[in-house]
Amino acid sequence: MDQALEANLLISSLHSPARLVDRLTGAANRTCYDWYLRYLDILEKRKVKPGSLISAKDQLRAAMRTWGDRTLESITVLDVADLLKTWTEAGKERMASMVRSRLVDYFREAIAAGWIHHNPAEATKVHGVRTKRQRLTKEMFLAILAQAEQDKQRTWAASAFKLALISGQRREDVASMAPEDVRDSHLHVIQEKTGMMLRLPLTLKIDLLPQTLGEVIEECLAGNIPNPQTFIHARKIALRTQPGQTLRPALITRAFADARDRAGFGNDANPATFHEIRSLSSRLYEATHGKGFAQRLLGHKSANTTDLYLDARGAEWVTIHHKEQ
Template sequence: MSGTQPRVWTKLSNDRAEALRLWAQREGVREDDSTKLFSVIAKRYVREVYPTKAVRTRKDNDKELVHLLRVFGHMPIDAIAPMHIREYLDIRGVVAKVRANREKALFSHIFNKAREWGYTMGQNPCQGVKGFKETGRTRYVTDDEFERVKEFAHATVVDAMDLALLTGQRPADVLKIQRADIRDGALWIVQNKTGARLGIEITGELATVLDRIYSRPRKAISPYLIQDDNGQPLSQIALRSRFDKARTLAKVEFQFRDIRAKAATDTGDLAHSQKLLAHKNRDMTEHYVKARMGERVKPLR
């Protein structure tokens, strides 16, 4: 026994299912189906892929994953066929067609990762399965509607509306602006959704709005530009609640997110709009604007 080599332990993974899968591959034996469950792969997806995504995307994926796990969680990845995806869409689409499309897209990405990780060599079951047709918003907010809502809005909502219009940014990006983001004569923004970085020159009406916000008395010092009465950053829930209240009193129907489209349309210059909204290409901006204002053409004569 003196020549017996000591046993060497190799840690394969902290996750039991993943460790079993890797052990089966190393030993050349058949993997247990329990290591290939959609729930197992989804868990790894959350652990390894989520950190590469924006915060807002992760929150959306969390909601989408709840529905996917409820249906597919107990199924081995290779047992999920196109017919199952079709059935899922048909049932889920009765109440939420857009959400069903998003959930299908997340499933497809998880499946593609499963192929990369070696859980399956099968074809993605989402391939060839059509989602529901979506129509983008076409609502254009007029100047009169915009001002009418501001007349009934809380001061924090007025600030958020003006900043959203003048910068063309999404609600979440407006609310996260801090005083430190104002430097070198520009307002610097990193978009949550795309990670795009841009500096918006502080001139004209934007300068006036920022001066107004800075001059407003505060009960507490906070790094955030738009803050609640107690000095805390205004939450998206609070913004929506206050905005909805003002909108109801003004008897106007538009969503806060429509302000971004108004900004893109009101510049009158697609190149300017593209830079302001940080769109990757002109076609995206052009579609964004034309969907609300229509195609401008010359008469026959």
């Protein structure tokens, strides 16, 4: 796609001679597509995952087709707003929101490099974006956990849910946690998505569970399986999976959804998924240890990102104390 796009832009440029002022200032050599190529290099230097790099290209594809041969500084708020209409008018507000976020970052990096002086994407808005997933409450989690504890086929499921709650980590990280990661009385986690390196004390405890992190890990390893690859592993032969082998993250997601449905919480238009355990974890830790602790545990560099997880979206009651002023 990139080569075809580059060829089309070259053809277009033959019919779009640069203004004299742009040639004199050098802006003619700073087109949107020129910056697009540099922006991809920046993303690679950030060490983003291959899937995230593919998503970035997809999110910028329409912009490059529309503006590729234009100078970067010529793009206006109206240009961005008109581009976003491509999706909003088709009822794809979520996609429009993702494209807008990508463009904000695209232009922000250009400002940092001195190519432009303002960010035309920041002033735009995408209306009509609705929260998709139902938030997970404490009561819901306990009911889902009770269902998982009765699952005779997936005897690892309840332990996986508890490990996710007490550690506050993502599905992929929970699935890859292994005995070799425990040393110096800490569980060492390198987040797959961000590369963030965390050391979680085995004494870590969350109010909703009676166990510490170390005790949950012991529960994961209590199946008498020799040399398990990870904490969450197959306990018996199933679908070519041998006892002790690592389970695919998708299986953990499926186990949660099944337990959720059996607990009666699957009828919402957008029911809670396994990922909502991470939000519940952050809210519980924020209540007992503060927002800063929750941010460090989740591995967020930005407090704004943590705020998204701490937002209960109206799913929890707010208690008013008599002594509040």
